[in-house]
Amino acid sequence: MFFIYQTILSLLIIFSPIIFIFRLFKNKENKRSILEKICFSSKNRGSGKIIWFHGASVGEILSIVPILEKYEKHKSIKKILLTTSTLSSSKVIKKLKFKKITHQFYPLDHALFVKKFLNHWKPNLAIFIESEIWPTMFKEINKKKIPLILLNARITRKTFKRWIKVKEFTQSIFNNILISYPQNQETKLYLKKLGSKKIIKIGNLKFVENKFEKQISYSKRFRSIFQNKKVWVASSTHKTEEIFCARAHIELKKQNKNLITIIIPRHVHRTEEIVSDIQNLGLNIALHSSNNSNLKDTDIYIVDTFGETKKFHKIASSVFLGGSIISRGGQNPLEAARFGARILHGPNVDNFKDVYKLLKFFKISKQINSPKKLASLISFKKNKHKALKIKKIGRKIFNKTVIEIDNLINNEFKKT
Numbered sequence: 001m002f003f004i005y006q007t008i009l010s011l012l013i014i015f016s017p018i019i020f021i022f023r024l025f026k027n028k029e030n031k032r033s034i035l036e037k038i039c040f041s042s043k044n045r046g047s048g049k050i051i052w053f054h055g056a057s058v059g060e061i062l063s064i065v066p067i068l069e070k071y072e073k074h075k076s077i078k079k080i081l082l083t084t085s086t087l088s089s090s091k092v093i094k095k096l097k098f099k100k101i102t103h104q105f106y107p108l109d110h111a112l113f114v115k116k117f118l119n120h121w122k123p124n125l126a127i128f129i130e131s132e133i134w135p136t137m138f139k140e141i142n143k144k145k146i147p148l149i150l151l152n153a154r155i156t157r158k159t160f161k162r163w164i165k166v167k168e169f170t171q172s173i174f175n176n177i178l179i180s181y182p183q184n185q186e187t188k189l190y191l192k193k194l195g196s197k198k199i200i201k202i203g204n205l206k207f208v209e210n211k212f213e214k215q216i217s218y219s220k221r222f223r224s225i226f227q228n229k230k231v232w233v234a235s236s237t238h239k240t241e242e243i244f245c246a247r248a249h250i251e252l253k254k255q256n257k258n259l260i261t262i263i264i265p266r267h268v269h270r271t272e273e274i275v276s277d278i279q280n281l282g283l284n285i286a287l288h289s290s291n292n293s294n295l296k297d298t299d300i301y302i303v304d305t306f307g308e309t310k311k312f313h314k315i316a317s318s319v320f321l322g323g324s325i326i327s328r329g330g331q332n333p334l335e336a337a338r339f340g341a342r343i344l345h346g347p348n349v350d351n352f353k354d355v356y357k358l359l360k361f362f363k364i365s366k367q368i369n370s371p372k373k374l375a376s377l378i379s380f381k382k383n384k385h386k387a388l389k390i391k392k393i394g395r396k397i398f399n400k401t402v403i404e405i406d407n408l409i410n411n412e413f414k415k416t
Contacts, residue, residue, distance in 0.1 A: 001169035005135055009110045016108075033087060036105035039116040043102050048078030049413050052123035054106060057086040059332070060129040061093065063152055065210040066398055067405070072098045076413050081121055095212075109136045118144060125412050127405070130154045130183075135173045142176040147412055150180040151401070152205040155190040156329075156351065163194055171195030181404065184354035202401055204355060206334050207394035213338065216311050225293055226315060229260045232378050233312050233341075236266045236331040237322035242274045244325055246281050247371035249299060252378060260295060262312055264303040266322060266331070271304040313339050318378040320344045320368075323351075330356070337364055338394070340387035342379045344368055362389055 012019075016038075023029040032042060051071065055061045061084060071077050082093060083106040093103045104121075107113040114136045126141055127149045128134075141148045155163075163170045174195035182188040183204035191199050232252075234245040242263055249261040265274060275285055283299040286292050288308070295301065303312060313319060319336040321343060323329060329351035333343045343365035349356045359365035364386050368374040 001166055002135065002139070002172070005169075006111060009108070009136075013108065013110060028087065030087060033090070033105045037108055037113075039107050039113045039120070041104060041117075041120055043104065045121055046079060049076075049124040050079045050081050050121065051077055051125045051127070051409065052081040052083070052121065053127045053129065054083040054132055055089070055129035056106075056132055057084060057089045058092050060084075060132070060152075061089050062210055062212070063205040063208070064129060065096070065212070066208050067205075067401065068096065068098060068101065069211060070402055071405075072100050074409075076409065081123060107137075109134045111136055111140070114140050118146075125149070125408055127151050131156075131159065133173065135169075138173050138176040147178045147408060148176055149405075149408065150177050150191075150196070151405075153180045153182045153187050153191060154184070155182075155187045155194070157186070157190075160190040160194070179404075179408075181401070186353065200404065202404065203393070203397035204334075205397060205401065206332055206355075207390060208398045209338055209391055209394055213310060213314075213335065216314055218311060218315075221293060222311070225295060226260070228258070229295070230256050230258050230380050231260045231262055231316060232318040232320070232380070233262045233264065233316040233336075234320045235264045235309060235313065235322060235336065237263055237320075238266055238326050238328055239270065239273075241322045241325050243277050243281070244371055245320060245374070246278045246283055246300060248320075248374040248378075249283065250281065251372050251375035253299070256380075260298055260301050262301045262303060262316070264309055264312060268304050268306065271302060274302060310335065313341065316341050317380050317382045318342045318344060320374060324348050333359060333365065334390065337390050338387055340382035340384045342366070342377070342383065344374060344377055358393075362386055364390070 020029055020034050036042060053064060055064065068080065071080060077100065080101045082101050082103050084090060085106045090103060107117045118140055123146055125147050130152050131154050138148060171194065175197060177196050179198045179200060180191050180196040181200055181202050182191055188199055188201050237245065242265065245261060245263060253259050265271065278285055278300055284297050285300045285302060286295055286298040288301065288303045289305055313336040319341040321331045321333045323331045324346035327348050330345060330349035332352060334355060337343055337359060343359055345365060345367060347367060347369060356365055366377050368377060
């Protein structure tokens with residue numbers, strides 16, 4: 001099976017110039033990312049021992065920012081290698097401004113590139129985040145006797161079904177992992193069945209507050225726009241969910257005249273379509289990109305720009321999380337919950353079952369199935385007490401995670 005996997009990759013590499021050119025035009029690659037993915041490294045390794053973290057994109061990187069902060073200050077660690085696969089994640093890493101972190105794009109999972117990458121960087125400890133499981137890399141890491149950790153591991157039912165179809169091949173991959181730290185009970189069960197040898201459940205690192213949340217600030221203009229309004233946020237919405245939330249706005253406006261509903265689409269390229277659909281309901285719309293400060297007659301405020309979700313979560317007392325009315329499995333509610341917002345969601349939250357179960361236990365989240373029900377549950381008062389509960393859970397998970405990683409570093413770095 002591994003031979004077949006490598007053969008398929010070899011065929012893809014033959015066509016990779018065409019694929020990379022296409023991705024260049026789509027702004028999904030640049031010159032540096034392409035070169036590093038085929039192992040033309042832009043940086044030297046340097047001396048000393050290296051701890052290596054790998055996460056696919058922004059979500060994975062944000063979940064380990066507090067850990068990166070911790071080990072940036074760790075005296076025995078001279079360098080941290082951080083690999084990702086997307087341009088958006090590289091922009092986030094630039095904002096971190098850590099002195100010890102060297103960022104590289106993750107290599108293609110072909111033996112040729114993987115061996116070249118490992119021979120160049122010679123990591124002393126490899127920590128992969130969430131669902132980043134790569135057969136060739138894991139095999140070569142094991143050959144070089146580098147401790148391999150799967151941190152905040154996440155295996156969905158859909159992913160499990162794919163892996164279990166080739167059980168022997170799968171077990172040969174998962175057996176290379178020294179320790180897996182699943183973020184939920186479901187993943188823990190799947191990891192056992194897939195062949196992961198040692199499994200320790202700590203909890204989901206996404207409960208942990210990161211530095212970007214602490215650093216959020218508002219301009220005077222931003223504060224003045226919304227300070228006298230009753231606002232709620234519909235975040236990470238997908239097709240049909242914007243109309244769902246617009247109908248909730250209509251219901252809510254019957255009792256709240258000074259109301260603005262802020263919609264943050266999951267995919268901002270749909271803005272024109274969203275505007276057209278909502279205007280058919282007779283509602284007035286303002287776009288965030290228009291920089292319009294006069295929202296006197298505005299019903300729906302659409303955030304049609306990237307990277308600004310956090311500041312809207314911070315001002316909202318109620319946040320509806322999209323991908324939950326339609327069958328997408330829901331979106332991560334923890335950022336909004338840490339800001340003290342009431343979390344509202346549809347019935348489809350399989351991606352975050354354990355998280356929503358806990359939020360429901362703390363009476364932070366409510367499930368809705370109609371615009372009228374959504375309108376009836378929207379609150380305009382933050383609950384800071386419940387926000388502190390979420391942060392407390394995050395601190396416990398962070399502390400346990402650090403203890404585990406410290407033990408691994410001490411065991412590995414004391415070797416001569």
